[in-house]
Amino acid sequence: MNTTSANQVEFTINRNANPLPEAERNAILQNPGFGKYFTDHMATIDWTREQGWHDARIVPYGPLQLDPAASVLHYAQEIFEGLKAYRHADGSVWTFRPEANALRFQLSARRLALPELPVDLFIESLKQLISVDKAWVPSAPETSAYIRPFMIANESFLGVRSAERAAYHVIVSPAGSYFAKGMQPISIWLASEFSRAGKGGTGEAKCGGNYAASLLPQQEAYANGCSQVLFLDAEEHTYLEELGGMNIFLVRKDGTLITPKPSGSILKGITRASLIQLAEDMGLKVEERKVALQEWRDGINSGEITEAFACGTAAVIAPISALKSKDFIIGDENAPAGKVTVALRNKLTGIQYGLEEDTHGWLTRLA
Numbered sequence: 001m002n003t004t005s006a007n008q009v010e011f012t013i014n015r016n017a018n019p020l021p022e023a024e025r026n027a028i029l030q031n032p033g034f035g036k037y038f039t040d041h042m043a044t045i046d047w048t049r050e051q052g053w054h055d056a057r058i059v060p061y062g063p064l065q066l067d068p069a070a071s072v073l074h075y076a077q078e079i080f081e082g083l084k085a086y087r088h089a090d091g092s093v094w095t096f097r098p099e100a101n102a103l104r105f106q107l108s109a110r111r112l113a114l115p116e117l118p119v120d121l122f123i124e125s126l127k128q129l130i131s132v133d134k135a136w137v138p139s140a141p142e143t144s145a146y147i148r149p150f151m152i153a154n155e156s157f158l159g160v161r162s163a164e165r166a167a168y169h170v171i172v173s174p175a176g177s178y179f180a181k182g183m184q185p186i187s188i189w190l191a192s193e194f195s196r197a198g199k200g201g202t203g204e205a206k207c208g209g210n211y212a213a214s215l216l217p218q219q220e221a222y223a224n225g226c227s228q229v230l231f232l233d234a235e236e237h238t239y240l241e242e243l244g245g246m247n248i249f250l251v252r253k254d255g256t257l258i259t260p261k262p263s264g265s266i267l268k269g270i271t272r273a274s275l276i277q278l279a280e281d282m283g284l285k286v287e288e289r290k291v292a293l294q295e296w297r298d299g300i301n302s303g304e305i306t307e308a309f310a311c312g313t314a315a316v317i318a319p320i321s322a323l324k325s326k327d328f329i330i331g332d333e334n335a336p337a338g339k340v341t342v343a344l345r346n347k348l349t350g351i352q353y354g355l356e357e358d359t360h361g362w363l364t365r366l367a
């Protein structure tokens, strides 16, 4: 493994000669939506088997040059991450648990046979990029800059083996709410024919292929008025796994949280891990275990399960009002967000925006 660290790699900075004019940038920051606009710069670090990580740079945002034979285009050797930059009241900009993203990026790299990027280099790339594009981090409540690090295999070779060349990039997109209706509860759609990931597959890695596999059932979800798709385990089609882009929690009437235990096919969400900690801090019990779909149905019918929510960096926490499928509906599409869901969301976002004390040391200053 290459052990390059941030101390050994200097970033060069090539400023964009034509950044978006301030008035246009401010118009975007007023209503950024999600994933539609990108800042003036991006970060890049190249890797080759001989040289390891090298040529770290901040450059103007723009198209990548890729040979049509680049392995990523044929065999999907690609991984990514997602985290956010939050502007605090004093103007400083912070991010949340970036080491956890860096470690998951390494896990994903191992699974996809890509080179591991050192944790400190990952974090340094965020600091360098956000320092240059700080003006793009919005300040209105509930807004942030979504940071998307990713790595692609870019060797020109059609043999099926891990590439000898790769590139790491980071792009940034100002972000409002992931869902068009903000914090309003969502309905989700049960994938009854399709699975997202199986035993020994890539479900635990954050790789583009997992999301490609989720798009067809996601289309079905949209067609049925749902915002996300819920996947069950691939073997028995009995137990909850996760949504296309979020983890899932159920809440019992006594406030106990129940969430599927990651067993190799679920992405181990950093929001998920943080909420488990915050719930425990609030004196709530958390059960991480297999959760049968039937348990949710029975729990709703008996009144034992009172809330459900989805969580992830992009979506933060989205209350789930109903689960729909071809044959049944669990819950009530008009149900409001539950108490525990709202309390956890307020606590988490309070820490992220610097309004609550960061007792776990989860924030890192970027700029």
Ligand code: PLP
Binding pocket: 082, 242, 243, 244, 245, 246, 247, 267, 268, 269, 270, 271, 272, 311, 312, 313, 314
């Ligand atoms: N599960 C999937 C499939 C995701 O894409 C995401 C989003 O990153 C999550 C879960 C939640 O992960 P995190 O909380 O680290 O953003």
Ligand code: COI
Binding pocket: 081, 082, 083, 245, 246, 312, 313, 314, 315
């Ligand atoms: C994230 O939350 O960071 C994701 O990658 C999920 C996707 C819905 C954008």
